[in-house]
Amino acid sequence: MLHSKDEVLEVLLMKGPDILDLMKRACEPGSVTYSRNIFIPLTRACRNRCGYCTFRSDTPEPPLLEPEDVMGEVRRALSLGCTEALFTFGEDAHEFPGVRDKLESLGFGDMTDYTYHLCELTLDAGLLPHTNMGVIGYRELRMLKEVNASMGLMLESASPRLMETEAHRESPGKDPRLRIKMIEDAGRLRIPFTTGLLIGIGETLEERAESLLELRRIQDRYGHIQEIIIQNFRSKPGIPMENQREPSLLEMVKMVAAAKIMFPDVSIQVPPNLNRETGEVFLLAGADDWGGVSPISRDYVNPEAPWPEIDELKRITESAGFALEERLPVYRKFISREFLSPRVMERIEELYPRFIETL
Ligand SMILES: O=c1nc2n(C[C@H](O)[C@H](O)[C@H](O)CO)c3cc(O)ccc3cc-2c(=O)[nH]1
Ligand SMILES: C[C@H]1O[C@@H](n2cnc3c(N)ncnc32)[C@H](O)[C@@H]1O
């Protein structure tokens, strides 16, 4: 195991054949999971302005997806065999007058109320919601737990220093203290949780080590983290961080391996669309999940990076020596009354019994 900052840092500084030993230590034979989803970006309005983001828009047009649009997409996703509805969008969007007026005309007070309503309709229709709407409070989390199979929030980095750099200078919601608090709140509420780190946004190797150790501390205390995304920063034309160097393949390999060694109890996810050529190398470094893959929608956060077809994902996974296994947005070991609301649990028992642990 890697327990101290020095030990983790030593891994992140490795060179030459030591890296091969590291990969061997992290990689276990077996299966690699993915979830069939549809991405539903309710709004591009966001109170933050992250230096790497192309998703946010100042004048979102339309300000909000309407219930009919959302439910049309949900039905289409169901007909294509999806199980997950991924609700990811801007933080505190109801602070924008355009969004607030639209919410009001639909009869909702804020984005949480609206999201709750859509999750409820989605769950009734048969998809399992996973919501990541940025930082929200304890009461909002408690409310959304009732209609979500899992929820998520990227820590991005545990470094408060990035709040003074291009990455997060204009993003009060990326303060690691707020993000850590929300991840802990989700732990207190027993919500199966997805978090992750964004690699290459100006953080030092030492800060990468600290971020992993911070997530380990939270997981030791609460045990609700089901997966950690190790996401590589992608440079895109027009973003403030356009000239920032992307992380190298070996930097990513070392992060993935360190994460797997530190978290034998958590899946390590790398998004296949951001790693078209290199994804299979990450499997050999301990990554064991591809995340949500959509047969219909784009990755609205990374629209230039299409997801591979599921057949292609299977080919890549098998050629590296692993089996591709479909999962729900909630991992098998969290499918229980301890972690899911009665409503969500009943829906899974009814519609997706094949994903439930049979002992
Ligand atoms: O397609 C994407 N899915 C993203 N997902 C979705 C994720 O792959 C799946 O929804 C989960 O694995 C649940 O099945 C996120 C989920 C979170 O909770 C937090 C961050 C992300 C980030 C992305 C992302 O950048 N692109
Ligand atoms: C939804 C998640 O997508 C990630 N994200 C946002 N912009 C980029 C980018 N340019 N490259 C890679 N990941 C990005 C952030 O980590 C965010 O939390």
Ligand code: SF4
């Ligand atoms: S990454 Fe999320 S929080 Fe940051 S600007 Fe984009 S939408 Fe907002």
